Amino acid sequence: MGHKELPNRDQLRDYNYAVAGHPFFHDSAGTMCVADGELFIKPCTQSEIDFYQSANRRHPEFANLMPLFMGSLMLSDPAAEGIDEAVAGVISEVGDIKTTKEQIVASVAAQIANAPVELQPADDVTWIPTKGRKIKTDKAVVLENATYGFKQANILDVKLGVRLWADDAPVEKKRRFDKLSSETTHGNLGFRIAGMRVFRGSDDASELDEEGYKIYDKDYGRLSVNDSNVVDEFRKFVFNETAGIDRELGKAVCAAFVRDLGRVQEVMARHESRMYSTSLLFVFEGDGEALRAAIEENNALADSANGKSSLDRTTKRIDSGIGLDDEDDDDFDELEASLPQIYTLKLIDFAHAQWAPGQGPDENILTGVRSLERIFDEMAQ
Known part of the structure; x- marks a missing residue:
């Protein structure tokens, strides 16, 4: 999954470009990205910013499961339908807007260092379903774009949990979300496919969009996927001979996700948290020819860095970490940055997340992670 550190100047090379007022495009959730760029700008509440900050400051192992946190921004007009100059800059602890790379690095470091130990519960308000509308906020979290670097990224968003509401949720929200859980794979498996590309x-x-993708929207996981067909529905995400992803290649992708899902379980078992409506984001190279080429290059560079001959380069060796000494962190990080993208798995969406000291691991979320590991393990056989 790679190592998480505070953003350095190289990582921020596109950051100043963003805060200077570069146009962004929006996805259906209101998220903004620099087109084909490394930044992921997500409108959010202060509590989500707090969770990212505290994870990076006090729970680095957990933060490694999350997208790289680059800081928080203030939006110029969060209610606008089209925001061309949306990002004003990084907001410091004292409210100043920071726009130079040096100021950004210093501001991000200060925010993480001063992150609160405990998050304050959200105000009790009457719940009104958003029905897919954009969140109304003047804040945004800046993350590394998990889909950057892929030729044709296949993306799967899996919403985690049997219970989907936080303790302070209004009664009506609890009732609706409990109904959603009971009628979908949330109830028995602890997750639901929230969307797929x-x-x-x-x-x-x-059935394809203008970019050649088949899109599965939020209703797909609610209406078409159930406990009996869930494995077959996941196969549609991975095994796709039309794009050159044959059985051998697909099994290798599944095996890689199994390994990382195991890592997610290990880390979450060591941390006491409570998260609701959090997702796992699965991404891998969806173009079979590009995927094979990336695997070959990863394996060749890994062998070269490890002083080994380039033998047994099969698709089962799908990531560059295999065969490298974990103690050579600096060499590995430098090598990893030069490699083409193959796959990634990240924990995302922390609007209703907080640390829960003394309460034990988040079994509600872990139920879904374990189910996903079993499914991907079955597909890897």
Whole structure:
């Protein structure tokens, strides 16, 4: 999964470009990205910013499961439908806007250092379903774009949990979310497919968008996926011969996700937290030819760095970490940065997340992670 550190100047090379007022595009959730860029700008509440800050400051192992946190921003007009110059800058602890790279690095470091130990509960307000509308806020979290560097990224968003509401949720929200859980795979498996994007995921061109992707929206996981067909539905994300992802290659992808899902379990078992409506984001190279080429290059560079001959380069060796000494962190980080993207797995969405000292691991979320590991392990066989 790589190592998480405070953003350095190289990591921030596109950051100043963003805060200077570069146009962003929005996805259906209101998220803004620099097109094909490394930044991921997500409108959010202060509590989500707090969770990112405290994770990076006090729980670095847990933060390693999350997208790289680059800081927080203030939006110029969060209610606007189209925001061209949305990002004003990094907001410091005293409210100043920081725009130079040096100021950004210093401000991010200060915010993480001063992150609160305990998060304050949200104000009790009457719950009104958003129905997919953008969040109304003047704040945003800046993250590394998990889909950056892929030729054709296949993306799967899996919402975690049997219970989907936080303790301070209004009664009506609890009732609706409990109904959603009981009617979907949340109830027994602890997760639901919230959305999926698969490159050339159909032989029927009419089912593909203008970029060649088949899109599975939020209703797919609610209405089409159930306990009995869930494994077959996950296969649609990975095994796709139309895009050149054959059985051998797909099994290798699944095995890689199994390994990382195991890592997620290990880390979460060592941390006491409570998260609701958090997701796991699965991303891998959806173009079979590009995926094979990336695997070959990863394996060749890994062998070279380790002083080994380039033998047994099979698709089962899907990531550059295999065969490298974990003690050579600096060499590994430098090598990893030069490698083409193959896959990534990240824990995302922390609007309803907080640390829970003394309460033990988050079994509600872990139920879903364990179910996902079993499914991907079955597909890897």
